Amino acid sequence: MLKKINKFEYFAPSTLAEVISLLAEYKGKAKLYAGGTDVLVQMKQRKITPEYIIDIKKIPELNGITYSPEGELTIGALVTHGQFAISKNVPEKFTMLKEASLAVGSVQTRNRGTIVGNICTSSPAADTPPALLALDAGLKLVSSTGERTVKINDFFTGPFKNILKDTEIITEILIPGLPENSGGVYLWHSKITEEDETLVGVGIVLTVDNLENRVCTNLRIGLGSVAPTPMRAVKAEDFLKGKIVDEETIKQTAEIAANESLPRSRAEYRKEMVKVQTKRALSQALKRIER
Amino acid sequence: MKKIPIKFTINGQQREALVQPNDLLINLLRDELYLTGTKYGCGIGECGACTVFLDDELVLACLILAVTVDGKEITTIEGLARGKELHPMQISFLKNAAVQCGFCTPGMIMTAISLMKENPDPSEEEIREYMRGNICRCTGYTQIIKAIKEYAHSMKG
Structure with missing residues (x-):
């Protein structure tokens, strides 16, 4: 069963305009193909049987990592995890997204799989979404009738479900600049299985007023694999804002994050690990601000 | 079609x-x-x-x-081989008995060669992390890791 995939018609357009016109024409019958590390697996498992495959790998404008003078980082739809992890265009303050990219799969799948693909698959256990939630990333969705930018926080609707229409393509990820005195971290650990699926992933961006006072002025916590979708731990975020970040408040924040997580299987263990990883991530984020 | x-x-x-x-x-x-x-x-x-x-x-x-x-x-x-001469990574796998049933071996060797290109002197932890996507059901990995280490060592001269 896993040797063959269903028959389909193959397109390899060279412009974005062609892609969106093909998507508009074939609606739900077409699937976009970039890395193929999720799409082909889903086809082998007969979870999807697209009649048309649109290979977007030949569109140069979708392949770029740019850092603007305003501090915004833009990641194109074709950027692979492997490519991102070694990119020199990514400033050090966004290291956490490199950490999340390196948590994905294996060398072989990272060399092919894209960050945008990771978002589109919308697995609750995906690694880059918690980091992107913490970074407050936006996604640019383009179709033949126009474009819209949505926050990643509004993108996921359920396990493997999202708001992307079958006529739309995500062309890029937009990560806003970080204020001064911000630090970000992504921590994860996995089940020990053949695919090492992430059991708990925690992405954090912490901002303090200055290094003397260490009052938390902003905090975003993204959690992976502990709810039907990647989620923000907003109660924990709100708790720490305005407080001095020290051992005690970090501990309390981590407990609140664990309580608001919604794991189904291995719930008790996962909640405990949310606490542990959030605590560690906050301490490390603080250290990164100090550096 | x-x-x-x-x-x-x-x-x-x-x-x-x-x-x-x-x-x-x-x-x-x-x-x-x-x-x-x-x-x-x-x-x-x-x-x-x-x-x-x-x-x-x-x-x-x-x-x-x-x-x-x-x-x-x-x-x-x-x-990988040059005529009848095997690639040094293949030789290292043979010398270290890093092959049992052999089914995973071609993939293991390709990944090991890629690791050497990126990181010619890896620690054991780095080897294990890099080889994460290659599964072996026979060896328990010990001899595979040893073969890669020995190869890296021999390349240092």
């Missing part, structure tokens, strides 16, 4: 083939070119047995459409 003509370089030789859109690279390698060194394991990107180089990048042949290798260069396990 109409077949699509593609041109590519395989182990240094230029080739042409006619492929179906739904043919995978592994189908092309094994069923058309009879390069059966690349193994079909899980078929869903978890075991690493079908690991090859595509334009010098380590990839899984089971998760790539054959039609997309048009104009590209592929290296499989068959492309």
Whole structure:
């Protein structure tokens, strides 16, 4: 069963305009193909049987990592995890997204799989979404009738479900600049299985007023694999804002994050690990601000 | 479905083939070119047995459409030896008995060579992390790690 995939018609357009016109024409019958590390697996498992495959790998404008003078980082739809992890265009303050990219799969799948693909698959256990939630990333969705930018926080609707229409393509990820005195971290650990699926992933961006006072002025916590979708731990975020970040408040924040997580299987263990990883991530984020 | 003509370089030789859109690279390698060194394991990107180089990048042949290798260069396990002389990584695997049933070996060796290109002097932890996507059900990995370490050591001279 896993040797063959269903028959389909193959397109390899060279412009974005062609892609969106093909998507508009074939609606739900077409699937976009970039890395193929999720799409082909889903086809082998007969979870999807697209009649048309649109290979977007030949569109140069979708392949770029740019850092603007305003501090915004833009990641194109074709950027692979492997490519991102070694990119020199990514400033050090966004290291956490490199950490999340390196948590994905294996060398072989990272060399092919894209960050945008990771978002589109919308697995609750995906690694880059918690980091992107913490970074407050936006996604640019383009179709033949126009474009819209949505926050990643509004993108996921359920396990493997999202708001992307079958006529739309995500062309890029937009990560806003970080204020001064911000630090970000992504921590994860996995089940020990053949695919090492992430059991708990925690992405954090912490901002303090200055290094003397260490009052938390902003905090975003993204959690992976502990709810039907990647989620923000907003109660924990709100708790720490305005407080001095020290051992005690970090501990309390981590407990609140664990309580608001919604794991189904291995719930008790996962909640405990949310606490542990959030605590560690906050301490490390603080250290990164100090550096 | 109409077949699509593609041109590519395989182990240094230029080739042409006619492929179906739904043919995978592994189908092309094994069923058309009879390069059966690349193994079909899980078929869903978890075991690493079908690991090859595509334009010098380590990839899984089971998760790539054959039609997309048009104009590209592929290296499989068959492309490593120079005539009758094995690649030093192959020799190190043999010397260290890092092969039992042998099914994972081609993929292991491709990944190990890729590691050496990126990091010629890896720690054991770095080796284990890099080899994460290649599964072996016989050896318990000990001899595989040893073979890679010994290779790295020998290259330092």
